Amino acid sequence: MALFRRIANLFRRSRMDREIRAELEAHIDLRTEDNLAAGMSRAEARREALLRFGNPTVMRERVTAADASLGLESLARDLRYAARRLQHSPGFALTAIVTLAAGIGANVVVFGVMNALLLRPLQVAGPERLFQIEQGHEGDISQSYPDFADYRARNSTFSDMAAYRINGAGVSTGGSAQRSWIYEVSGNYFDMLGVQPAVGRFFHESDEHGPNSAPYIVLSDAFWRRRFNADRRVVGMKVDLNKHPFTIVGVAPRGFNGTEIFFWPDYWMPMVNEEQVEGYSFLTVRVNHGIEVIGLLKPGVTPQQGADNLQALAGQMSREHPNEDDRLTARLVMPGLMGDMLGGPARPFLIAIMALALLVLVAACVNLAGISAARAADRTRELSICFSIGATRWRLLRGGLLEAAVVSIAGGAVGTLIAAALLEAITRWQPIAEFPIHVAVIPDSRVYVVAVAVTLASGILPGLMPARQIWRTDALQAMKSGAAGAAAIHRLSLRDVLLAIQIAVCALLVTASLVSLRGMERSLHAPMGFLSQGALVFQTDMHMAGYSDKTELPVQRRMIEEAARVPGVTAVGTIDNAPLSSGGSRSGVFREDTAEFRGSTSVTIANYFSISPGYLNAAQTKLLAGRDFTWGDGLDKPKVAIINQTLARRLFGNAPAVGRKFRAGDTTIHEVIGVVEDGRYDSLTEDSKAAMFFALTQAPAGNTTLVVRSQLPPAQLVPALNRVLTGIDASLPFTVRPWPEALSLVLFPARVATAALGVMGLLAAMLAVTGVFGMAAYTVSKRLRELGIRVALGAQRRQLIRSALTRPVIVLSAGSLAGLVLGVVASRLLAFVVYEASPRDPLVLGGAVLLMALVGLAATWIPARRAWSVNPAQLLREE
Amino acid sequence: MSRGAGIANNDLQGTLDLLVLKTLASTGALHGYGIVQHILRASDDLLRVEEGSLYPALHRMEQSGWVASEWALTGTGRKAKYYRLTDAGRRQLEEAEQSFDQLVRGVHAVLRYA
Numbered sequence: 001m002a003l004f005r006r007i008a009n010l011f012r013r014s015r016m017d018r019e020i021r022a023e024l025e026a027h028i029d030l031r032t033e034d035n036l037a038a039g040m041s042r043a044e045a046r047r048e049a050l051l052r053f054g055n056p057t058v059m060r061e062r063v064t065a066a067d068a069s070l071g072l073e074s075l076a077r078d079l080r081y082a083a084r085r086l087q088h089s090p091g092f093a094l095t096a097i098v099t100l101a102a103g104i105g106a107n108v109v110v111f112g113v114m115n116a117l118l119l120r121p122l123q124v125a126g127p128e129r130l131f132q133i134e135q136g137h138e139g140d141i142s143q144s145y146p147d148f149a150d151y152r153a154r155n156s157t158f159s160d161m162a163a164y165r166i167n168g169a170g171v172s173t174g175g176s177a178q179r180s181w182i183y184e185v186s187g188n189y190f191d192m193l194g195v196q197p198a199v200g201r202f203f204h205e206s207d208e209h210g211p212n213s214a215p216y217i218v219l220s221d222a223f224w225r226r227r228f229n230a231d232r233r234v235v236g237m238k239v240d241l242n243k244h245p246f247t248i249v250g251v252a253p254r255g256f257n258g259t260e261i262f263f264w265p266d267y268w269m270p271m272v273n274e275e276q277v278e279g280y281s282f283l284t285v286r287v288n289h290g291i292e293v294i295g296l297l298k299p300g301v302t303p304q305q306g307a308d309n310l311q312a313l314a315g316q317m318s319r320e321h322p323n324e325d326d327r328l329t330a331r332l333v334m335p336g337l338m339g340d341m342l343g344g345p346a347r348p349f350l351i352a353i354m355a356l357a358l359l360v361l362v363a364a365c366v367n368l369a370g371i372s373a374a375r376a377a378d379r380t381r382e383l384s385i386c387f388s389i390g391a392t393r394w395r396l397l398r399g400g401l402l403e404a405a406v407v408s409i410a411g412g413a414v415g416t417l418i419a420a421a422l423l424e425a426i427t428r429w430q431p432i433a434e435f436p437i438h439v440a441v442i443p444d445s446r447v448y449v450v451a452v453a454v455t456l457a458s459g460i461l462p463g464l465m466p467a468r469q470i471w472r473t474d475a476l477q478a479m480k481s482g483a484a485g486a487a488a489i490h491r492l493s494l495r496d497v498l499l500a501i502q503i504a505v506c507a508l509l510v511t512a513s514l515v516s517l518r519g520m521e522r523s524l525h526a527p528m529g530f531l532s533q534g535a536l537v538f539q540t541d542m543h544m545a546g547y548s549d550k551t552e553l554p555v556q557r558r559m560i561e562e563a564a565r566v567p568g569v570t571a572v573g574t575i576d577n578a579p580l581s582s583g584g585s586r587s588g589v590f591r592e593d594t595a596e597f598r599g600s601t602s603v604t605i606a607n608y609f610s611i612s613p614g615y616l617n618a619a620q621t622k623l624l625a626g627r628d629f630t631w632g633d634g635l636d637k638p639k640v641a642i643i644n645q646t647l648a649r650r651l652f653g654n655a656p657a658v659g660r661k662f663r664a665g666d667t668t669i670h671e672v673i674g675v676v677e678d679g680r681y682d683s684l685t686e687d688s689k690a691a692m693f694f695a696l697t698q699a700p701a702g703n704t705t706l707v708v709r710s711q712l713p714p715a716q717l718v719p720a721l722n723r724v725l726t727g728i729d730a731s732l733p734f735t736v737r738p739w740p741e742a743l744s745l746v747l748f749p750a751r752v753a754t755a756a757l758g759v760m761g762l763l764a765a766m767l768a769v770t771g772v773f774g775m776a777a778y779t780v781s782k783r784l785r786e787l788g789i790r791v792a793l794g795a796q797r798r799q800l801i802r803s804a805l806t807r808p809v810i811v812l813s814a815g816s817l818a819g820l821v822l823g824v825v826a827s828r829l830l831a832f833v834v835y836e837a838s839p840r841d842p843l844v845l846g847g848a849v850l851l852m853a854l855v856g857l858a859a860t861w862i863p864a865r866r867a868w869s870v871n872p873a874q875l876l877r878e879e
Numbered sequence: 880m881s882r883g884a885g886i887a888n889n890d891l892q893g894t895l896d897l898l899v900l901k902t903l904a905s906t907g908a909l910h911g912y913g914i915v916q917h918i919l920r921a922s923d924d925l926l927r928v929e930e931g932s933l934y935p936a937l938h939r940m941e942q943s944g945w946v947a948s949e950w951a952l953t954g955t956g957r958k959a960k961y962y963r964l965t966d967a968g969r970r971q972l973e974e975a976e977q978s979f980d981q982l983v984r985g986v987h988a989v990l991r992y993a
Contacts, residue, residue: 019960023911024934026959030912033955054931062931066938 020063028053082403092375093407095770096368100411100458101418102763103364108419108443108451110357110756113426114350116261116441122336123255125194129297130259132335133161133310135289135328143293145271146286147317147328148186151293154313157306161295162189166263169277170544170733172240179544179733180223180266182241183258184274184291187214192296193259199224200235200250203270211283214270215246221254223266241269243546244276259294261336262437278543286321294335307332322598349753356509356760361458363505363764367771368462370498372404374778376469383470396470404463412455419443419451468494496807499775500815506768506855507819511848513761515823516754518844529644529679530579531620532739536714537578538706538725539742545732549700555728556696556704557631560612562724568712569721573615576701579607579681580743587665589647589690597667604650606643606690607681608664610701615693616642616676618707626658626674629695639698641670645678647690664692684747707739714738765855772859776808780863788872797868804867805860812859816852823848895928895936896945897979900964900972903946908963910953911937937962945971 028049035045053059086093124130133151135143143151145163152161163186171180183189187205195202203216219234228234237248246269257264271291275281282288297306310330318328386396423441542552556574564572577584588602613629615621624645633640641664648657657672664670670692681689710717718736725734744751780787787800824845902917903909909917914937915928940946945968951961964972 020934022958023960026910026957027912027930027934029957030910030953030959033957034916052930059931059934062935063938066935066942 017060017064020060024053024056024059024063028056078399078402079406082399082406085403086406089375092371095371095774096407096462097411097414099364099367099767099770100408100455101415102766103361103415104412104451104454104458105415105419105422106357106360106760106763107354107454108416108447109422110350110354111450112419112423112443112447113439113441114354115444115447116439118347118350119446122259122261124259126296129299130193130335131295131297131303131306131332133293133295134331134333142289143291144286144289145283145291147289148291148293150317151295151310151313151330154316155295155306155309157298157301157309158295159298160188160192161293162186162192163271163291163293164189164259165271165274165291166260166265167277168541169241170243170541171266172243172731173237179735181263182217182277183265183268184271184277185268186271189268190218195256196253197250198253199232200248202250202252208270208272210272211281212273212275214272215244215276216249216270217241217246218268219248219251220257220264220266220268221252222257222264224251227266242277242544244273246273257438257440259335261440264438280549303332353756353760356512356757359505359509360760360763360767361454363502363509363767365458365461366498366502366505367767367774368407368458369465370495370502370771371774372462373465373469373495373498374774376400376466379466380469393470397467400466400470401463404459404466408455408459408462412451412458416448416451416455423447495775496811499771499808500811500818502771503768503812503815503852504819504822506764506771507816507848507852508823509764509819510761510768510851511820511823511844513757513764514844514847514851515841516757518841526684527677527679528580528684529621529677529681532743534711535618535707535709535739536717536721536736537739537742538708538721538734538736539578540704540706540732540734541702542704542732543702545729547702549702552702552704553697553700556612558728559704559706559725560614562728563706563708563721564614566717566720566724568710568717569708570711571614571618571709572706573618574612574696574704574706575615575619576610576696576703576705578705578707578739578742579609579679580684581705584682589651589665589692590663590667591651592661592663592669594663597663603662604647604690606647606692608692608694610696610699611642611693612696615707618709620709621679622677624675624677625656626672628674629693629697631697633695634697637698639668639670640673640695642674642676642693643672644676644691646688647692648672648675650690664694670694765851768852768855769859772808772812772856773862775811776805776860776863777866779807780804780867784866784870787867787870791870792872800867800870801864805864808860809856812852812856816849819852820845820848893975894979895932896940897972897975898926898928899933899936899940900945900968900975903962903964904969904972908949908951908961910959910961912959914962940968943971944968 028046031049031052032042032045035048036042040048050056122130133143143163148161148163152158155161165184167182167184168179169182171178187203187208190197190202191204197218198221200218202218203214207214207216217239219228224230224234234248235250238245239248240246252268258268269277272283274283282290295306297303307330310332314328314330383396387393420443423443427438427440427442429439542555547555560572560574563569584607586605586607588597588599589604589606590597590602594601611629613631616623616628623642626642629640629642641662643651643657643662651657651662652660657675659672661669661671676693678688679691680686681691708717708721722734722736725732783804787804790800790803791797898918899914902914902921905921906913906917911930911933915930915933918926918928937946937948941948941962945965946962947965948960948962950958953959
């Protein structure tokens with residue numbers, strides 16, 4: 001009973017008040033009664049009782065105070081007091097909140113990205129059992145369709161397997177074609193993933209009756225809204241894919257975007273119809289590895305068991321098909337990040353960035369702790385007064401902790417809001433316009449939980465500072481003014497150590513940023529085997545307008561010749577997939593005398609391209625020996641090829657390659673007519689790769705990248721070239737951009753890395769400035785009186801500055817040195833994402849030193865000026 | 880309560896606590912006014928509790944868990960808040976009695992010494 005009432009009282013102050021009032025009234029009444037019984041008159045009895053009792057108001061206050069020392073009501077009061085105290089020092093409050101917001105916000109953003117990419121599974125049924133099945137060969141992780149069919153039929157550990165391939169196609173609803181992005185999928189794709197259609201139906205395995213038998217497509221939700229205005233009558237509508245008719249059977253639910261986290265397709269179509277879209281059939285070509293395979297493990301089967309099972313099958317298949325499946329192996333990886341291609345570098349990079357973000361937060365907390373410590377030291381006098389009138393240490397401690405809690409919660413809220421907004425912006429961003437790449441990082445509950453945890457954790461250190469102060473305060477000692485102050489200035493205090501740590505962290509981050517920026521700059525200027533500056537690329541796919549391998553060549557030739565006639569154009573040529581673009585094919589290369597053709601007898605794997613005459617000139621790829629192709633190298637003539645230096649060396653050693661012969665992947669003999677310089681073909685960080693170029697006249701290609709070199713700016717050139725091309729075929733969709741811009745996909749990871757590190761570095765520098773400024777300002781203001789006396793006694797202004805700022809400068813230097821050393825060590829982490837990131841680069845080290853010096857200068861400027869201009873007379877008067 | 884550490888402010892408050900606890904132990908449940916009267920009678924009019932200290936002390940002791948309170952009717956039908964001793968309070972009473980004994984013996988010893 002009594003307990004309930006007490007708990008109830010905690011919440012209702014007015015009720016408590018009434019109770020106390022009633023109790024005290026009862027006391028007076030009882031005494032009045034006794035007095036009456038003793039014989040006094042009513043008026044006298046009451047008066048005497050009141051006199052004996054004392055002032056009832058005062059009494060009530062004291063009782064209330066006794067009651068309220070525990071309980072939520074006093075907590076609320078402490079909270080209000082803390083908030084008011086913060087209002088009185090807006091500088092501190094603002095600095096603290098901004099500092100924490102920066103640190104917490106950075107961490108929430110990074111964790112949000114990590115959560116979306118690494119931790120959150122795909123939105124399908126049974127996501128933890130879903131794996132991608134890669135080929136084991138390094139650099140060649142995709143599978144072939146016949147291999148996929150065999151894996152699917154023979155395995156014992158997977159409940160089902162599906163295949164998909166990402167491609168572009170021209171879709172038109174009666175009219176000109178627009179480029180769109182599709183997934184070619186096996187018939188059981190949707191059924192295996194357990195997805196239900198939002199409108200209409202999906203296609204199933206039962207709809208497939210052999211090649212080109214299932215002309216159906218399923219729209220994605222976004223494409224349906226964008227292109228068809230969410231009209232439900234699309235079901236049954238016919239569209240043309242690369243000029244072949246397909247029927248829309250349904251729309252996928254919102255939020256399902258395929259099985260790749262980054263690539264969101266416009267629609268799905270059955271893989272059996274791929275020939276109509278690709279222009280050639282790979283369904284029966286075992287050696288063509290261009291599809292991705294995903295599988296759902298049976299419940300209860302471990303990934304290791306699944307991998308072993310598939311590995312055994314791979315061995316079987318390589319024995320059955322020694323030519324195509326030589327040295328076949330199988331691996332299981334997490335789906336969604338293009339297997340290991342993106343997942344490999346992405347994971348360690350994200351973890352590294354998370355570590356850096358945590359460091360930024362640590363720096364922010366340390367910064368705040370330093371400021372808190374300074375503030376607490378200032379309150380020694382106030383604290384000692386509180387002690388002497390009877391406040392308990394616990395009560396004051398609670399006040400200090402509450403203040404820290406209010407600040408950290410405010411900082412955390414602001415930081416989380418900004419982070420959430422940033423994450424939403426990133427999700428809506430399409431980093432590379434030509435690809436449907438989306439970085440879906442919308443924060444979910446896990447992200448918010450982490451945000452709260454981080455907020456609470458970050459308030460601990462700053463909260464401990466005033467706690468430490470309260471614990472140490474001896475009331476009597478502290479009352480004596482100035483004694484503690486003077487001694488503390490000349491000792492190495494905890495605040496100095498904190499600041500040094502913070503500076504070290506900041507220097508580390510700044511160094512890491514500079515390393516990455518420099519590496520980025522270097523990688524942009526690395527020799528790529530072609531000159532992208534000054535060239536435009538027009539990209540299209542002839543198959544989208546219905547051309548086949550037999551009909552496209554004359555049109556391509558016409559495009560080149562007419563483009564060359566446009567005024568201002570100095571060179572034109574075509575290549576099927578430009579180097580460092582997203583396409584590209586590879587094949588084995590054999591010596592001329594090889595009899596058996598499989599993986600183990602090949603000399604090397606080489607990238608191969610189909611180029612027109614004049615491409616080498618347009619791309620400024622240097623021809624080291626021999627000649628370029630001509631239009632005369634026709635289908636009826638012996639096959640010719642141009643190879644790069646690496647391939648020449650691997651095939652023929654140091655002997656001159658021109659005139660010698662080799663066999664390409666399809667075993668036909670090619671004669672080498674030219675040797676070109678090496679270059680980069682797949683990524684910026686690769687080692688030397690072999691590459692060969694075939695003549696467009698002998699190796700037709702639908703993919704056409706027209707490279708146009710000119711001195712004129714794009715704005716002048718593009719309209720003219722557009723006219724020429726549409727004049728040749730108006731239904732052929734082109735994308736045009738300056739070549740350097742087209743390289744953006746390959747530079748994307750490096751750019752992201754640099755941006756992230758640059759932002760971290762900036763935050764770190766800001767925190768460093770705040771920290772040093774805080775300490776310098778505090779030191780100067782504490783010693784203003786002493787400095788004034790010194791000036792009055794004849795000290796030079798310069799000496800003042802020196803004595804006032806020695807401490808902060810020493811801390812800054814020591815911290816910077818430590819941080820720089822750490823930064824050099826830690827920069828090795830960056831090397832695999834940012835090309836040529838060498839931490840021992842003198843420019844980087846010099847830059848970091850300069851930056852920290854600037855930080856120091858900026859931070860101590862104002863306090864130095866204040867020390868310089870100290871006016872002793874005014875000071876002594878003020879005190 | 881201070882232990883042999885010398886006479887300080889807390890002791891006076893501690894003594895009041897002791898008297899109140901002892902009163903409640905002897906009489907059972909009682910309201911504030913009754914406690915005052917009891918102490919007056921039991922000390923032969925020597926100890927007159929200052930009412931300004933009583934109620935804060937009672938509420939403090941309630942927060943500490945040594946007494947529990949309840950509203951009830953007095954003999955004359957008036958509503959009053961009655962306090963009674965809890966188990967924790969009983970233990971506290973023993974401790975307080977011992978402390979006080981120690982204090983008294985100590986003071987006596989010093990007085991006799993001089």
